[in-house]
Amino acid sequence: MSEAATRPNAHATALLASLDPLLREWLPRQRWFAGKGRPISGFEPVAVTELLPRSSPTGLLHLLLRVHQPPGSGQDPGPEGASAGGPGDCYQLLIGVRRPLPPQLAGAFIGHVTEGPLAGHTVYEALHDPRLAALLLERLRMPGRHGPLRFERDMDVEIPSGLAPRPLRAEQSNSSVIYGDTFILKLYRRVVPGTNPDLELPLHLARQGCARVPAPAAWFFADLGAGPGTADEECGLGVLQPYLAAAEDGWELALRMLAKGESFTDEARALGRATAEVHAALAAALPTVTLGRAQVEQLADAMADRLDATARAVPALRPYAPGLLTAFEALADLGGEGQSWTAQRVHGDLHLGQCLRSPEGGWSLIDFEGEPARPLAERRLPQPTARDIAGMLRSFDYAACSTEPWAPAWATDCRAAFCVGYADVSGRDPRTDPVLLRAHETDKAVYEVLYEARHRPGWLRVPLAAARRLAGTGSADDAL
Ligand SMILES: Nc1ncnc2c1ncn2[C@@H]1O[C@H](COP(=O)(O)OP(=O)(O)O)[C@@H](O)[C@H]1O
Ligand SMILES: O=P(O)(O)O[C@H]1O[C@H](CO)[C@@H](O[C@H]2O[C@H](CO)[C@@H](O)[C@H](O)[C@H]2O)[C@H](O)[C@H]1O
Numbered sequence: 001m002s003e004a005a006t007r008p009n010a011h012a013t014a015l016l017a018s019l020d021p022l023l024r025e026w027l028p029r030q031r032w033f034a035g036k037g038r039p040i041s042g043f044e045p046v047a048v049t050e051l052l053p054r055s056s057p058t059g060l061l062h063l064l065l066r067v068h069q070p071p072g073s074g075q076d077p078g079p080e081g082a083s084a085g086g087p088g089d090c091y092q093l094l095i096g097v098r099r100p101l102p103p104q105l106a107g108a109f110i111g112h113v114t115e116g117p118l119a120g121h122t123v124y125e126a127l128h129d130p131r132l133a134a135l136l137l138e139r140l141r142m143p144g145r146h147g148p149l150r151f152e153r154d155m156d157v158e159i160p161s162g163l164a165p166r167p168l169r170a171e172q173s174n175s176s177v178i179y180g181d182t183f184i185l186k187l188y189r190r191v192v193p194g195t196n197p198d199l200e201l202p203l204h205l206a207r208q209g210c211a212r213v214p215a216p217a218a219w220f221f222a223d224l225g226a227g228p229g230t231a232d233e234e235c236g237l238g239v240l241q242p243y244l245a246a247a248e249d250g251w252e253l254a255l256r257m258l259a260k261g262e263s264f265t266d267e268a269r270a271l272g273r274a275t276a277e278v279h280a281a282l283a284a285a286l287p288t289v290t291l292g293r294a295q296v297e298q299l300a301d302a303m304a305d306r307l308d309a310t311a312r313a314v315p316a317l318r319p320y321a322p323g324l325l326t327a328f329e330a331l332a333d334l335g336g337e338g339q340s341w342t343a344q345r346v347h348g349d350l351h352l353g354q355c356l357r358s359p360e361g362g363w364s365l366i367d368f369e370g371e372p373a374r375p376l377a378e379r380r381l382p383q384p385t386a387r388d389i390a391g392m393l394r395s396f397d398y399a400a401c402s403t404e405p406w407a408p409a410w411a412t413d414c415r416a417a418f419c420v421g422y423a424d425v426s427g428r429d430p431r432t433d434p435v436l437l438r439a440h441e442t443d444k445a446v447y448e449v450l451y452e453a454r455h456r457p458g459w460l461r462v463p464l465a466a467a468r469r470l471a472g473t474g475s476a477d478d479a480l
Pocket of ligand 1: 135168170172173174175176184186214241242243244245249353354355364367369
């Protein structure tokens, strides 16, 4: 395999210039592209690596690419902060290079290059090419460097060679390839310098012996030297982990049971236990802190700021904002009275879709990236475990609201069962901290209002109904 790797230089710039018009057209159509709706003003190469040289019949280019986009005209940057504008997001692309493209890869087509170093070649989405996806697995099996890319693995885990790859077709924030129904490789698309919690936390959990998370088998980073005299920046790019082939995700399972009129409370209780196990392992592996008066007030203020920004962006939330604010004021008041809470690393975006139920192993939790729109530093801060618990409680509500007629009693039972399960393991029922829990559930519902307004307007009614309830204008039925 070639060791040819290019840091941004004249060759990388020329390479990118030849791809420029094709990527401008292709990128905005990708599900994981976060800058939809804003024109692309330019690209900047962050790292360019030839994993397979173009001189072979098939080439494989690894690109880290900064995409410059002007901030939306007159748009409120909103609670997503810098990621809504800023200096430009960096994306990871794996580009196959062939001449010509065989018909079976037509669906992966990006474009024909007419100028520059790749002139006369066809470029395409490499993950859809079994030959290139297999090559990536081979690279992951061999720890070591490849230009700016650094490959690592757990040598105690056997990763057989030659496992047949197939891309996961689901709509995702990232891209995944399944290898022989044995492993799944998740490639992060929008990458930020710094430790990626989706790799960091499962590695810690595996070392703690926590079986509730598929343990990383191999992973890779980019080491991006920021220049002479400055620290290198590490950037997590992908992780290979066991594929739970027989598992069903919690969202699908919950909807299936709801549709049949079956109770989900046993599953919800088991999920509560699994969540508490993961929290205990995270607290054992990584520092915990006590949130005193100042920190609780800061937490409440940040929630109030997100509410304010969301109400500005989504007018339908405005009638409920004063009622919702009382949840954050109550939290700040309790902090002021000297009530303190422990904070620790948490999942950060826990919902039924992030939980996989295996017939033998029970519940596993996946996708520890946190809420993708939040800055990385914020996602890696210790937080009250109430954040994850609130995420799950909201998810039961979502499931109950996605059926016709709505099934609020189903959600109430699941929410209670989840809390009981959590207490089975942790010794403390989350409902014994109602102010903390209400504030987090309110904050999550506010996040969901913005998420749905931006991504799935047809779902907006679900978090808005929760906002109405949490603001104190809903029915008593919906109470926790
Ligand atoms: N270890 C695994 N075993 C089985 N399926 C998995 C595993 N990890 C992820 N998946 C499947 O891939 C989907 C996307 O994974 P996820 O980590 O949530 O990626 P994304 O950040 O792109 O949403 C999940 O909803 C699940 O269906
Ligand atoms: O799984 P992701 O990390 O992409 O999470 C984002 O998308 C989720 C939807 O796919 C969204 O979750 C919301 O909808 C779910 C039902 O589809 C529901 O179970 C969750 O409770 C609700 O929050 C999630 O908020 C968002 O970050």
